[in-house]
Amino acid sequence: MxxxxxxxxxxxxxxxxxxxxxxxxxxxxxxxxxxxxxxxxxxxxxxxxxxxxxxxxxxxxxxxxxxxxxxxxxxxxxxxxxxxxxxxxxxxxxxxxxxxxxxxxxxxxxxxxxxxxxxxxxxxxxxxxxxxxxxxxxxxxxxxxxxxxxxxxxxxxxxxxxxxxxxxxxxxxxxxxxxxxxxxxxxxxxxxxxxxxxxxxxxxxxxxxxxxxxxxxxxxxxKGKKCGHRKNNDHWTYEEMKKLVDALYISGVGNWTKLKHENFSTSVRTAMNLKDKWRNLKKAYTGNAKKRILPTLDKDCVEKIQKLASKMKLHL
DNA sequence: ATTAGGG
DNA sequence: CCCTAAT
Structure with missing residues:
Protein backbone atom coordinates (compact mmCIF):
# COMPACT_ATOMS: atom_id res chain seq x y z
CA MET A 1 0.00 0.00 0.00
CA LYS A 223 -6.89 -4.00 -9.55
CA GLY A 224 -9.45 -6.64 -10.16
CA LYS A 225 -8.75 -6.75 -13.82
CA LYS A 226 -7.10 -9.35 -15.81
CA CYS A 227 -3.59 -8.41 -16.52
CA GLY A 228 -0.44 -10.33 -16.70
CA HIS A 229 -2.24 -13.59 -17.10
CA ARG A 230 -1.35 -14.47 -20.60
CA LYS A 231 0.40 -17.72 -20.95
CA ASN A 232 3.10 -16.71 -23.27
CA ASN A 233 3.47 -13.09 -23.87
CA ASP A 234 7.03 -12.73 -24.70
CA HIS A 235 7.16 -11.17 -28.04
CA TRP A 236 8.57 -12.73 -31.10
CA THR A 237 12.10 -11.76 -31.71
CA TYR A 238 13.61 -11.02 -35.02
CA GLU A 239 15.60 -14.22 -34.86
CA GLU A 240 12.56 -16.29 -34.21
CA MET A 241 10.69 -14.82 -37.10
CA LYS A 242 13.56 -15.33 -39.41
CA LYS A 243 13.92 -18.86 -38.26
CA LEU A 244 10.27 -19.51 -38.84
CA VAL A 245 10.31 -18.05 -42.31
CA ASP A 246 13.41 -19.95 -43.29
CA ALA A 247 11.94 -23.19 -42.07
CA LEU A 248 8.72 -22.61 -43.92
CA TYR A 249 10.60 -21.69 -47.04
CA ILE A 250 12.33 -25.01 -46.97
CA SER A 251 9.62 -27.37 -45.86
CA GLY A 252 6.60 -25.47 -46.98
CA VAL A 253 3.73 -23.97 -45.11
CA GLY A 254 1.82 -26.33 -42.90
CA ASN A 255 2.67 -29.38 -40.85
CA TRP A 256 2.96 -27.20 -37.83
CA THR A 257 3.46 -29.99 -35.39
CA LYS A 258 6.31 -31.39 -37.39
CA LEU A 259 7.76 -27.95 -37.79
CA LYS A 260 7.57 -27.44 -34.08
CA HIS A 261 9.40 -30.63 -33.33
CA GLU A 262 12.04 -30.18 -35.94
CA ASN A 263 12.77 -26.52 -35.63
CA PHE A 264 11.30 -25.21 -32.42
CA SER A 265 11.53 -28.15 -30.10
CA THR A 266 13.07 -26.17 -27.29
CA SER A 267 11.15 -23.01 -27.95
CA VAL A 268 8.17 -21.87 -25.96
CA ARG A 269 6.29 -21.57 -29.21
CA THR A 270 3.67 -24.16 -29.80
CA ALA A 271 2.68 -25.50 -33.15
CA MET A 272 -0.32 -23.27 -33.09
CA ASN A 273 1.82 -20.29 -32.16
CA LEU A 274 3.89 -20.95 -35.24
CA LYS A 275 0.82 -21.18 -37.36
CA ASP A 276 -0.57 -17.99 -35.98
CA LYS A 277 2.70 -16.18 -36.39
CA TRP A 278 2.97 -17.19 -39.98
CA ARG A 279 -0.50 -15.95 -40.66
CA ASN A 280 0.32 -12.62 -39.11
CA LEU A 281 3.57 -12.32 -40.95
CA LYS A 282 1.88 -13.08 -44.21
CA LYS A 283 -0.80 -10.57 -43.57
CA ALA A 284 1.66 -7.92 -42.56
CA TYR A 285 3.93 -8.24 -45.53
CA THR A 286 1.53 -8.86 -48.33
CA GLY A 287 -1.03 -6.15 -47.81
CA ASN A 288 -0.45 -2.55 -48.61
CA ALA A 289 2.82 -1.27 -47.33
CA LYS A 290 1.05 1.11 -45.06
CA LYS A 291 0.03 -1.64 -42.79
CA ARG A 292 3.42 -3.06 -42.15
CA ILE A 293 3.69 -2.65 -38.50
CA LEU A 294 5.90 -5.56 -37.74
CA PRO A 295 9.55 -5.11 -36.99
CA THR A 296 11.54 -4.50 -40.10
CA LEU A 297 12.79 -7.78 -41.30
CA ASP A 298 15.64 -7.96 -43.68
CA LYS A 299 15.00 -7.99 -47.38
CA ASP A 300 15.72 -11.64 -47.79
CA CYS A 301 13.27 -12.57 -45.12
CA VAL A 302 10.54 -10.35 -46.48
CA GLU A 303 11.04 -11.79 -49.93
CA LYS A 304 10.65 -15.27 -48.64
CA ILE A 305 7.46 -14.33 -46.92
CA GLN A 306 6.08 -12.83 -50.07
CA LYS A 307 7.15 -15.70 -52.23
CA LEU A 308 5.58 -18.16 -49.88
CA ALA A 309 2.43 -16.13 -49.78
CA SER A 310 2.09 -15.94 -53.53
CA LYS A 311 2.89 -19.58 -53.91
CA MET A 312 0.06 -20.39 -51.56
CA LYS A 313 -2.25 -18.17 -53.52
CA LEU A 314 -1.59 -20.10 -56.70
CA HIS A 315 -2.51 -23.33 -55.08
CA LEU A 316 -5.90 -22.09 -54.12
C1' DA B 1 -4.43 -35.19 -32.07
C1' DT B 2 -4.02 -31.47 -35.62
C1' DT B 3 -5.28 -27.90 -38.44
C1' DA B 4 -7.73 -23.89 -40.55
C1' DG B 5 -9.97 -19.91 -39.69
C1' DG B 6 -12.49 -16.60 -37.12
C1' DG B 7 -12.58 -13.93 -32.77
C1' DC C 1 -3.38 -15.85 -28.01
C1' DC C 2 -7.96 -18.44 -27.64
C1' DC C 3 -11.81 -21.14 -29.40
C1' DT C 4 -13.91 -24.39 -32.31
C1' DA C 5 -15.48 -26.80 -36.33
C1' DA C 6 -13.66 -30.02 -39.31
C1' DT C 7 -10.58 -33.45 -40.32
Missing part, protein backbone atom coordinates in the same frame (compact mmCIF):
# COMPACT_ATOMS: atom_id res chain seq x y z
CA UNK A 2 1.45 3.25 0.98
CA UNK A 3 1.56 4.53 -2.53
CA UNK A 4 2.03 7.84 -0.92
CA UNK A 5 3.34 10.34 -3.34
CA UNK A 6 5.74 11.95 -1.02
CA UNK A 7 7.61 9.02 0.36
CA UNK A 8 10.86 7.94 -1.07
CA UNK A 9 13.42 10.15 -2.59
CA UNK A 10 12.50 13.34 -4.26
CA UNK A 11 9.33 15.26 -4.18
CA UNK A 12 6.21 14.58 -6.00
CA UNK A 13 5.04 15.63 -8.45
CA UNK A 14 8.44 15.43 -9.94
CA UNK A 15 10.45 18.45 -10.71
CA UNK A 16 11.59 19.20 -14.18
CA UNK A 17 13.88 16.57 -15.49
CA UNK A 18 12.95 14.17 -12.81
CA UNK A 19 11.77 10.82 -13.88
CA UNK A 20 9.70 8.49 -11.88
CA UNK A 21 9.14 4.96 -12.67
CA UNK A 22 5.54 3.95 -12.68
CA UNK A 23 4.59 1.59 -9.99
CA UNK A 24 2.50 -1.41 -10.38
CA UNK A 25 1.37 -3.80 -7.81
CA UNK A 26 1.92 -7.26 -9.02
CA UNK A 27 -1.48 -8.48 -10.11
CA UNK A 28 -0.55 -11.99 -9.23
CA UNK A 29 0.86 -11.65 -5.80
CA UNK A 30 -0.48 -8.31 -4.76
CA UNK A 31 2.96 -7.03 -4.10
CA UNK A 32 3.53 -3.76 -2.48
CA UNK A 33 3.72 -0.67 -4.53
CA UNK A 34 6.03 1.95 -3.28
CA UNK A 35 6.74 4.94 -5.41
CA UNK A 36 10.32 3.93 -5.55
CA UNK A 37 9.77 0.52 -6.92
CA UNK A 38 9.00 -0.63 -10.35
CA UNK A 39 7.76 -3.95 -11.41
CA UNK A 40 9.83 -5.37 -14.11
CA UNK A 41 8.87 -8.56 -15.69
CA UNK A 42 11.23 -10.90 -17.34
CA UNK A 43 10.23 -13.79 -19.46
CA UNK A 44 12.72 -16.47 -19.46
CA UNK A 45 13.18 -20.12 -19.93
CA UNK A 46 15.72 -19.85 -17.24
CA UNK A 47 17.65 -17.28 -15.39
CA UNK A 48 21.16 -18.26 -14.70
CA UNK A 49 22.30 -16.13 -11.86
CA UNK A 50 25.86 -17.17 -12.22
CA UNK A 51 26.01 -16.24 -15.85
CA UNK A 52 24.07 -13.09 -15.48
CA UNK A 53 25.80 -9.81 -15.92
CA UNK A 54 23.89 -7.77 -13.45
CA UNK A 55 25.70 -4.59 -14.11
CA UNK A 56 24.94 -4.90 -17.77
CA UNK A 57 21.35 -5.40 -16.85
CA UNK A 58 21.39 -2.20 -14.95
CA UNK A 59 22.87 -0.33 -17.80
CA UNK A 60 20.51 -1.91 -20.18
CA UNK A 61 21.02 -3.53 -23.53
CA UNK A 62 22.16 -1.54 -26.47
CA UNK A 63 19.79 -3.21 -28.81
CA UNK A 64 17.37 -6.04 -28.89
CA UNK A 65 20.09 -8.58 -29.41
CA UNK A 66 21.57 -7.78 -26.06
CA UNK A 67 18.42 -8.92 -24.36
CA UNK A 68 19.32 -12.50 -24.89
CA UNK A 69 22.75 -12.01 -23.52
CA UNK A 70 21.64 -10.13 -20.50
CA UNK A 71 18.99 -12.48 -19.39
CA UNK A 72 20.24 -15.75 -20.66
CA UNK A 73 17.55 -16.38 -23.14
CA UNK A 74 14.99 -14.20 -21.55
CA UNK A 75 12.74 -12.40 -23.87
CA UNK A 76 11.90 -9.17 -22.42
CA UNK A 77 9.82 -6.59 -23.92
CA UNK A 78 9.72 -2.91 -23.85
CA UNK A 79 12.21 -0.48 -22.68
CA UNK A 80 10.04 2.10 -21.20
CA UNK A 81 12.21 4.66 -19.67
CA UNK A 82 15.51 6.00 -18.82
CA UNK A 83 16.66 7.22 -15.55
CA UNK A 84 19.92 8.20 -14.08
CA UNK A 85 20.56 6.41 -10.87
CA UNK A 86 22.45 8.09 -8.15
CA UNK A 87 21.76 5.56 -5.51
CA UNK A 88 22.43 1.94 -5.24
CA UNK A 89 19.53 -0.07 -6.28
CA UNK A 90 18.50 -3.47 -5.23
CA UNK A 91 17.27 -5.84 -7.81
CA UNK A 92 15.42 -8.95 -7.05
CA UNK A 93 15.69 -11.66 -9.60
CA UNK A 94 13.66 -14.77 -9.78
CA UNK A 95 14.03 -17.81 -11.85
CA UNK A 96 11.35 -20.37 -12.47
CA UNK A 97 13.31 -22.95 -10.60
CA UNK A 98 13.92 -21.14 -7.40
CA UNK A 99 11.64 -20.68 -4.49
CA UNK A 100 12.85 -17.29 -3.67
CA UNK A 101 14.55 -14.54 -5.47
CA UNK A 102 18.00 -13.24 -5.19
CA UNK A 103 18.81 -9.70 -4.35
CA UNK A 104 21.53 -7.96 -6.20
CA UNK A 105 22.85 -4.64 -5.14
CA UNK A 106 23.84 -2.57 -8.07
CA UNK A 107 25.83 0.57 -8.05
CA UNK A 108 24.84 3.49 -10.17
CA UNK A 109 25.90 2.93 -13.71
CA UNK A 110 27.87 6.11 -13.84
CA UNK A 111 29.80 5.58 -10.67
CA UNK A 112 31.39 2.30 -11.44
CA UNK A 113 34.94 1.99 -10.30
CA UNK A 114 36.53 -0.63 -12.41
CA UNK A 115 35.73 -4.11 -13.28
CA UNK A 116 36.14 -5.22 -9.76
CA UNK A 117 34.48 -8.15 -8.24
CA UNK A 118 30.95 -9.11 -8.82
CA UNK A 119 28.27 -7.24 -6.97
CA UNK A 120 27.41 -8.39 -3.52
CA UNK A 121 24.67 -10.89 -3.52
CA UNK A 122 22.60 -12.46 -0.90
CA UNK A 123 19.76 -14.80 -0.87
CA UNK A 124 16.32 -13.73 0.07
CA UNK A 125 14.10 -15.30 2.63
CA UNK A 126 16.84 -15.68 5.16
CA UNK A 127 18.32 -18.55 3.30
CA UNK A 128 22.00 -18.28 2.82
CA UNK A 129 21.93 -21.89 1.83
CA UNK A 130 20.41 -21.32 -1.48
CA UNK A 131 21.36 -24.24 -3.58
CA UNK A 132 23.37 -23.46 -6.60
CA UNK A 133 21.33 -25.71 -8.74
CA UNK A 134 17.96 -24.52 -7.63
CA UNK A 135 16.37 -27.71 -8.66
CA UNK A 136 13.24 -28.39 -6.75
CA UNK A 137 11.54 -25.12 -7.12
CA UNK A 138 8.00 -24.40 -7.92
CA UNK A 139 6.09 -24.88 -4.77
CA UNK A 140 6.06 -21.36 -3.50
CA UNK A 141 5.79 -19.71 -6.84
CA UNK A 142 3.32 -16.93 -7.08
CA UNK A 143 3.56 -17.21 -10.81
CA UNK A 144 2.63 -20.34 -12.64
CA UNK A 145 4.98 -20.90 -15.48
CA UNK A 146 8.12 -19.41 -16.84
CA UNK A 147 7.38 -15.95 -15.78
CA UNK A 148 9.00 -14.21 -12.93
CA UNK A 149 8.90 -10.69 -11.95
CA UNK A 150 11.84 -8.60 -11.10
CA UNK A 151 11.43 -5.72 -8.81
CA UNK A 152 13.74 -2.81 -8.85
CA UNK A 153 13.85 -0.37 -6.06
CA UNK A 154 15.27 2.84 -7.26
CA UNK A 155 15.42 6.44 -6.49
CA UNK A 156 13.83 9.08 -8.58
CA UNK A 157 16.64 11.20 -9.75
CA UNK A 158 17.25 13.96 -12.20
CA UNK A 159 17.83 12.83 -15.70
CA UNK A 160 21.17 13.44 -17.23
CA UNK A 161 21.82 13.11 -20.86
CA UNK A 162 24.04 10.28 -21.81
CA UNK A 163 24.21 8.46 -18.56
CA UNK A 164 20.94 6.70 -18.21
CA UNK A 165 19.94 3.48 -16.76
CA UNK A 166 17.36 1.67 -18.73
CA UNK A 167 14.99 -0.91 -17.58
CA UNK A 168 13.52 -3.80 -19.25
CA UNK A 169 9.91 -3.86 -18.67
CA UNK A 170 6.78 -4.61 -20.29
CA UNK A 171 4.19 -2.59 -18.61
CA UNK A 172 1.82 -3.59 -21.30
CA UNK A 173 1.65 -7.05 -19.92
CA UNK A 174 0.75 -5.73 -16.55
CA UNK A 175 -1.70 -3.22 -17.72
CA UNK A 176 -5.32 -3.92 -18.31
CA UNK A 177 -6.48 -4.01 -21.86
CA UNK A 178 -8.35 -0.82 -21.44
CA UNK A 179 -8.58 1.98 -19.00
CA UNK A 180 -5.02 3.06 -19.25
CA UNK A 181 -4.65 5.91 -21.61
CA UNK A 182 -0.99 5.45 -22.21
CA UNK A 183 -1.31 1.94 -23.35
CA UNK A 184 -1.43 2.84 -26.99
CA UNK A 185 1.66 4.94 -26.68
CA UNK A 186 3.55 2.11 -25.12
CA UNK A 187 2.35 -0.17 -27.83
CA UNK A 188 3.54 2.08 -30.56
CA UNK A 189 6.87 2.52 -28.88
CA UNK A 190 7.26 -1.19 -28.74
CA UNK A 191 6.28 -1.65 -32.34
CA UNK A 192 8.72 0.92 -33.51
CA UNK A 193 11.41 -0.83 -31.60
CA UNK A 194 12.13 1.99 -29.27
CA UNK A 195 14.19 0.45 -26.56
CA UNK A 196 14.95 3.56 -24.75
CA UNK A 197 13.15 6.78 -24.69
CA UNK A 198 14.72 10.14 -24.86
CA UNK A 199 13.65 12.95 -22.68
CA UNK A 200 11.26 14.16 -25.28
CA UNK A 201 9.34 10.95 -25.11
CA UNK A 202 8.91 10.70 -21.46
CA UNK A 203 5.33 9.74 -21.53
CA UNK A 204 5.90 8.03 -18.27
CA UNK A 205 6.76 11.18 -16.49
CA UNK A 206 4.28 12.25 -13.94
CA UNK A 207 3.48 15.27 -16.00
CA UNK A 208 2.19 13.13 -18.71
CA UNK A 209 0.36 10.97 -16.35
CA UNK A 210 -1.69 13.86 -15.26
CA UNK A 211 -1.43 14.26 -11.56
CA UNK A 212 -0.04 13.04 -8.32
CA UNK A 213 -2.23 10.03 -8.19
CA UNK A 214 -0.65 8.42 -11.15
CA UNK A 215 0.99 5.70 -9.18
CA UNK A 216 -2.18 4.80 -7.51
CA UNK A 217 -3.98 5.09 -10.78
CA UNK A 218 -1.79 2.52 -12.28
CA UNK A 219 -2.32 -0.05 -9.63
CA UNK A 220 -5.92 0.74 -9.00
CA UNK A 221 -6.70 0.46 -12.65
CA UNK A 222 -5.13 -2.91 -12.65
Missing amino acids: EAGASSGTGSFPAEDGEIWVPVLSDPLDGGSNSPTQAEIEVYSAYLDYDAMDFQAVLEGPQDEHDIEKLFGGARSATYIKEANLTHEIECEFYSPTSDHGMIQTLAPATALPEKEEAPVTMALGGGGEEDKKRKGGGKGHPLPCQRRSMRLALAATPLEEGACATFIVDLLDYMPKSGWRHRSRLRSARKRGIWSLNTEQTFLLPNHLGNATCFQDMSSIC
